[in-house]
Amino acid sequence: MEEVVPGTNHKILIAYFSEPLPDGVDAVTSASRVLVNGDLYGSVQYVATVIGEATGGDMVRIQTAQPYPDKFDDLAEQANGERQNDIHPALATQINNFDDYDVVFVGYPIWWYQMPMAMYSFFDKFDCNGKTIIPFSTHGGSGWSGTLEDIRELVPNATLAKGYSISRNNTATSRDGILNWLQEIGLTE
Ligand SMILES: Cc1cc2nc3c(=O)[nH]c(=O)nc-3n(C[C@H](O)[C@H](O)[C@H](O)COP(=O)(O)O)c2cc1C
Numbered sequence: 001m002e003e004v005v006p007g008t009n010h011k012i013l014i015a016y017f018s019e020p021l022p023d024g025v026d027a028v029t030s031a032s033r034v035l036v037n038g039d040l041y042g043s044v045q046y047v048a049t050v051i052g053e054a055t056g057g058d059m060v061r062i063q064t065a066q067p068y069p070d071k072f073d074d075l076a077e078q079a080n081g082e083r084q085n086d087i088h089p090a091l092a093t094q095i096n097n098f099d100d101y102d103v104v105f106v107g108y109p110i111w112w113y114q115m116p117m118a119m120y121s122f123f124d125k126f127d128c129n130g131k132t133i134i135p136f137s138t139h140g141g142s143g144w145s146g147t148l149e150d151i152r153e154l155v156p157n158a159t160l161a162k163g164y165s166i167s168r169n170n171t172a173t174s175r176d177g178i179l180n181w182l183q184e185i186g187l188t189e
């Protein structure tokens with residue numbers, strides 16, 4: 001893993017998957033939304049927004065062709081079924097000129113101790129080999145949960161740079177931590 005992103009004059013993409021549940025704010029049980037300055041975000045979405053503002057990169061939200069259920073129990077069951085059956089759901093997301101980006105931030109929540117299966121679809125559809133991939137993730141206690149190793153396997157010929165993982169409980173106050181990390185890896189002054 002690279003501690004500093006190699007090269008200069010990057011063309012940056014921030015691709016993120018976030019499924020904020022409509023019930024509840026700030027992680028009491030299953031809730032996944034964060035409220036910052038009166039605006040409501042999914043936790044991954046919030047981290048993506050801070051990265052976008054700081055780096056000026058283009059943003060794209062990874063979305064499945066079939067939207068996920070918005071009740072936690074239904075979502076959890078569907079996500080688990082996809083995971084157990086290795087289903088890579090079709091994506092609605094299109095990215096223009098993906099080849100032009102040399103640095104791709106890839107953001108996701110931990111679902112069932114791994115990346116949501118839509119992230120596998122992302123890596124199927126968009127060839128990240130040869131690029132620098134910078135993972136970021138939010139979770140409810142599992143940390144990275146092996147996902148860095150999974151990304152390494154999915155894109156063996158990408159450069160993996162040091163990522164950022166944060167509990168959903170701390171996301172709303174994570175702005176400074178995100179900015180420090182971006183500076184540390186050499187993407188901001
Ligand atoms: C279906 C589902 C499964 C989850 N599984 C885990 C898990 O295994 N470990 C964990 O730490 N958090 C888990 N979570 C919590 C999410 O990782 C956490 O709420 C995350 O911040 C959600 O990000 P989002 O609001 O951007 O979608 C799960 C959430 C959902 C909806």
